[in-house]
Amino acid sequence: MSETTLNDDQDLSGLPLVDNPVMPYLRQERIPHIWCPGCGIGTTVNCFTRALEEAALDLDKVAIVSGIGCTGRVAGYLNLDSFHTTHGRAIPFATGLKLANPDLNVVVYSGDGDLFAIGGNHFMHAARRNMDLLVVCVNNFTYGMTGGQVAPTTPIGATQTTMPFGNFENPASLPFLADAAGATFVARWTVFHVRQLTRCFKEALGKKGFRFIEIMAPCPTLFLRRNRLGDGVDMVRQYKERSVLRNGADTKEVAVGMEGDIVVGTFVDRERPTWLDAMNSHFSSVLGDRYRTYGG
Amino acid sequence: MSDAAPVRKAKGTVFVQPEVCKGCSYCIEFCPTDCLEFSREFNAKGYHYPVLGRPEDCTGCGLCGLYCPDFAIFGMRFKDIEAAKAASLASHPTR
Amino acid sequence: MTADPKGVLTGVHFLDGDHAACEGALAAGCRFVSGYPITPSTEVVERFAQRIPMVGGVFIQMEDELAASITMLGAVWGGKKVMTVTSGPGLSLMMEHLGLAYITEAPCVFIDVQRGGPSTGLPTLPAQADMMQVKWGSHGDYEIIALVPDSPQECFDLTIKAFNLAEQWRVPVFLMMDEVVGHMTERVVIPEASAIEITERRWTKKAPGEYRPFDACADGVPAMAKAGDGHRIHVTGLTHDERGWPALTPKSQDKLIRRLTNKIRDNADALADIREDQCEGADVIVVSYGITSRVASSAVLQARAQGLKVGHARLVVAWPFPTTRIAYLATQCKAMVVPELNLGQMVHEVSRAVAGKVPVLLVDHAGGTVHEPQVILDRILEAAR
Numbered sequence: 001m002s003e004t005t006l007n008d009d010q011d012l013s014g015l016p017l018v019d020n021p022v023m024p025y026l027r028q029e030r031i032p033h034i035w036c037p038g039c040g041i042g043t044t045v046n047c048f049t050r051a052l053e054e055a056a057l058d059l060d061k062v063a064i065v066s067g068i069g070c071t072g073r074v075a076g077y078l079n080l081d082s083f084h085t086t087h088g089r090a091i092p093f094a095t096g097l098k099l100a101n102p103d104l105n106v107v108v109y110s111g112d113g114d115l116f117a118i119g120g121n122h123f124m125h126a127a128r129r130n131m132d133l134l135v136v137c138v139n140n141f142t143y144g145m146t147g148g149q150v151a152p153t154t155p156i157g158a159t160q161t162t163m164p165f166g167n168f169e170n171p172a173s174l175p176f177l178a179d180a181a182g183a184t185f186v187a188r189w190t191v192f193h194v195r196q197l198t199r200c201f202k203e204a205l206g207k208k209g210f211r212f213i214e215i216m217a218p219c220p221t222l223f224l225r226r227n228r229l230g231d232g233v234d235m236v237r238q239y240k241e242r243s244v245l246r247n248g249a250d251t252k253e254v255a256v257g258m259e260g261d262i263v264v265g266t267f268v269d270r271e272r273p274t275w276l277d278a279m280n281s282h283f284s285s286v287l288g289d290r291y292r293t294y295g296g
Numbered sequence: 297m298s299d300a301a302p303v304r305k306a307k308g309t310v311f312v313q314p315e316v317c318k319g320c321s322y323c324i325e326f327c328p329t330d331c332l333e334f335s336r337e338f339n340a341k342g343y344h345y346p347v348l349g350r351p352e353d354c355t356g357c358g359l360c361g362l363y364c365p366d367f368a369i370f371g372m373r374f375k376d377i378e379a380a381k382a383a384s385l386a387s388h389p390t391r
Numbered sequence: 392m393t394a395d396p397k398g399v400l401t402g403v404h405f406l407d408g409d410h411a412a413c414e415g416a417l418a419a420g421c422r423f424v425s426g427y428p429i430t431p432s433t434e435v436v437e438r439f440a441q442r443i444p445m446v447g448g449v450f451i452q453m454e455d456e457l458a459a460s461i462t463m464l465g466a467v468w469g470g471k472k473v474m475t476v477t478s479g480p481g482l483s484l485m486m487e488h489l490g491l492a493y494i495t496e497a498p499c500v501f502i503d504v505q506r507g508g509p510s511t512g513l514p515t516l517p518a519q520a521d522m523m524q525v526k527w528g529s530h531g532d533y534e535i536i537a538l539v540p541d542s543p544q545e546c547f548d549l550t551i552k553a554f555n556l557a558e559q560w561r562v563p564v565f566l567m568m569d570e571v572v573g574h575m576t577e578r579v580v581i582p583e584a585s586a587i588e589i590t591e592r593r594w595t596k597k598a599p600g601e602y603r604p605f606d607a608c609a610d611g612v613p614a615m616a617k618a619g620d621g622h623r624i625h626v627t628g629l630t631h632d633e634r635g636w637p638a639l640t641p642k643s644q645d646k647l648i649r650r651l652t653n654k655i656r657d658n659a660d661a662l663a664d665i666r667e668d669q670c671e672g673a674d675v676i677v678v679s680y681g682i683t684s685r686v687a688s689s690a691v692l693q694a695r696a697q698g699l700k701v702g703h704a705r706l707v708v709a710w711p712f713p714t715t716r717i718a719y720l721a722t723q724c725k726a727m728v729v730p731e732l733n734l735g736q737m738v739h740e741v742s743r744a745v746a747g748k749v750p751v752l753l754v755d756h757a758g759g760t761v762h763e764p765q766v767i768l769d770r771i772l773e774a775a776r
Binding site for chain 1: 444445454459468470471473488618629636
């Protein structure tokens with residue numbers, strides 16, 4: 001054992017040891033998790049838990065909903081009311097959860113394929129409705145859990161198992177979709193931007209309405225390996241070099257490819273009544289005394 | 297010895313769980329003072345894990361902990377460690 | 392306990408089955424519906440959308456049946472009694488979430504107002520051709536409860552029963568209506584709230600840290616909790632242990648799936664509900680369900696008028712299939728006749744239960760309208776020979 005490292009079952013001059021501040025937010029008996037070496041999902045979870053701590057929320061009231069995929073496994077590792085639902089359907093589940101108990105702070109945490117391929121329709125409508133949900137999308141350009149198939153975000157030219165000669169299909173720009181559908185908060189960061197991401201999480205957790213955060217993260221085992229892009233750390237170095245901070249950028253201009261700028265920052269931040277607020281105010285005005293405000 | 301660089305005093309340190317580390321090197325890569333390096337030893341899974349190559353340069357900023365995808369490392373300022381130890385004792389009375 | 396008066400429209404009404412089912416749901420305490428329009432079921436949710444703002448709760452029309460069937464499951468874990476409503480094509484889309492509801496033991500009600508199929512079929516005309524689909528349509532091994540009303544009054548009564556069974560067994564329950572029962576208008580009596588028995592959700596009494604969402608009580612059913620109460624539950628569609636944590640081994644699969652199926656299979660006899668009329672010592676017993684029962688009744692009366700001893704057994708609970716009772720009834724007659732608005736679905740269950748003791752004759756119909764009584768009468772006469 002190295003003398004220059006403190007191990008948490010060792011101590012320095014007889015003093016008791018310190019817990020990783022993240023541990024209370026995790027289901028510790030389930031750690032270590034299933035994610036690969038260098039997978040960016042764990043980093044996003046690290047930032048998320050720090051944000052939970054800093055936001056000083058009532059954790060009994062924070063609920064997390066995920067879909068299927070590597071990122072979908074996040075729900076199982078967080079020590080919150082957590083729901084691991086079906087592929088693509090985390091958002092409607094979260095809608096039901098939030099509407100049944102508006103006191104809950106509901107976060108959807110899932111991957112690019114889950115949220116935008118099979119789940120695309122639900123994403124669009126929840127954004128359109130301004131459902132009061134925070135949707136976190138870890139975008140690794142692939143379907144990781146199933147072995148690295150092409151995803152709606154896979155850049156042109158990238159090789160994946162179902163595009164074995166290189167992807168020829170046009171990818172979606174997630175912030176653009178979110179903005180167009182009506183999301184009231186749209187941001188993108190990468191796992192290089194750990195401090196900014198933590199701050200963004202904290203800010204988003206305190207807001208209302210349909211909030212969307214895209215986090216670009218490496219999938220070393222499948223996306224990087226098949227495209228000879230090195231290890232996770234090589235990709236994160238790329239994020240560092242290629243990132244350009246442009247808060248308020250026009251979401252039409254933030255598409256990401258295999259090369260070129262990766263625009264990060266908060267692109268959209270506006271206010272609109274949430275679905276529930278609209279329901280309550282509308283029914284009150286139309287039905288008058290016959291209506292009692294729901295959830296308040 | 298007299299020509300040596302001024303002695304730096306560390307402002308913090310790191311805590312590592314070597315068995316949980318998967319050797320991704322994010323912490324080593326992004327440490328702002330470059331004070332981490334891979335251990336010589338392997339953990340049971342065969343990965344090298346981070347150790348303080350230059351402990352005197354550690355500021356306890358905690359960036360390593362924020363990057364770690366495996367929750368294997370975290371950093372802390374010495375002045376915050378005392379308070380954290382007390383909290384740790386309170387929640388683990390048998391330690 | 393008894394119904395919340397806010398949802399009970401006490402009185403004597405002239406309602407169609409769709410509307411009556413909506414009132415049944417409200418009386419049962421349903422306060423959340425996620426739906427999607429599909430003929431001939433749409434009126435159920437239209438009425439719910441109209442009523443719920445005054446009763447207190449939420450209706451949301453989702454973007455498709457995939458969403459509708461899972462949004463209600465989110466609402467279950469938010470603490471509500473929930474329902475979704477559909478017909479054949481929508482039911483096909485809901486199959487995955489039937490499975491999710493089942494493996495997460497979410498109390499919920501699916502109303503299927505059956506219409507001609509397969510595919511788009513006959514949107515405005517009746518059939519009873521989804522009976523097997525609810526039992527076998529989702530992947531994997533599972534057991535559900537399915538109730539079949541034969542009138543708007545039963546649409547009201549059986550919807551309440553469906554909600555109660557869902558809470559009692561923590562299982563998805565189906566109300567298998569059809570287009571005729573859904574769109575026929577009849578007298579529906581809705582009693583005082585105090586006369587309506589409601590099964591409350593079995594909320595856990597355990598403290599956070601002690602509660603395990605899938606730890607069965609003595610009857611095989613775990614107690615429920617909801618998000619926000621500090622239990623930090625984990626609910627997953629993966630095979631799981633009592634904590635709800637994924638447990639992906641043959642042993643945990645065997646343990647979980649057997650417990651879930653036994654919840655219903657072991658209680659099939661107790662759940663059975665067959666309305667029998669003159670079945671003891673009959674020549675022929677007609678086994679029917681839903682709207683077909685009303686046509687069959689006419690045929691049965693005509694057969695009796697011709698001097699035959701004809702019994703009529705009407706299934707109100709179609710799933711779990713009342714194997715024991717049907718097997719017994721087969722000892723009471725010389726033949727059975729099964730009319731249904733399909734090309735043979737529940738007849739296979741009847742044949743299985745009868746196990747060759749007596750002939751079982753199907754009176755099939757591809758759908759689109761109800762049987763002519765004469766067709767059923769002819770088969771009864773044929774069976775009696």
